[in-house]
Amino acid sequence: MYIHIHSLNNMKTIKSKALIASLDSGLYGAKNFGESLALIFNENVKFDKFLIRKQVESIQSFSNKYVHQRSCQPYKVFPTSKEYDLKPYLKEMPGSEKTNLFNILAKRRSGRAYSPYSISLNELALLCHYSYGISGEDFNKESEATLRFRTVPSAGALYPLELYVYLNTSVLPKGIYHYSPNKSVLEFIKEEDYMEYLRENLVAEPFVDLQHCSCVFFITSFFERVLIKYGDRGYRFILQEVGFLTQNISLLAEFLELGSCVLGSYVDDNINQILSADGTFETVQNVIVIGKNKEVQDDNVTSK
Incomplete structure (x- = not known):
């Protein structure tokens, strides 16, 4: 009964706000x-x-106990795919003034113009592992489950997100890859040149030079991983985590002297299709383009 009253109160609130909004003529007026x-x-x-x-x-x-054990394994797998091991490429990050966290934060900008650049396995390993890889673990005696922590805060440590990357110019073949954090590998799920497909389904050009990017990261979410515990409010937690992961990728790109740009507009289900996401329980939530900033590479060439 209370739930019904609560819903009615929400409806009244929305109607009241709409009435007030009708009197607002400002640019940001709620009437819109x-x-x-x-x-x-x-x-x-x-x-x-x-x-x-x-x-x-x-x-x-x-x-x-058993639900907890299952929820501690939030991994999508592609068991028949070819794997590229990233562990040998997780080199220690160099320390210098340029890599100071505060400097990286201050320098972070969206990069939209790129020079052709083959992204290395070392760069891919750092981008994947330090953005959403496993950074530690803890054994829970009560549930007899091992909690594996990532580099982002996650509601209930449920980690509802998956990370994919389309490699456009790399030492690896062109195609779609899925990052497996528990094995620290890239799973090669589709070998194909998807650039024209992406140009048709991502709202990027002419603002973002998609054609000359090195790669495109895709973040998807599995709703059930969070909703099963937190209900509808869990959708807020999912979007928060998407933001954490996106910021990690952006800062890592800056650290690696790569440009990054987040795309907010795309044909969702067409993108889901190439990621092997069903679009209902798993769907794309964000897209990040990565490439070598044109002016940075040109300056490096000139200085030589």
């Missing part, structure tokens, strides 16, 4: 967004004290 699905979703995943108590009960029921 009163029926936004994003705002409706946000209203419906807000917590009050009752829903917080209900959430706690749901989380406690999730803490079953």
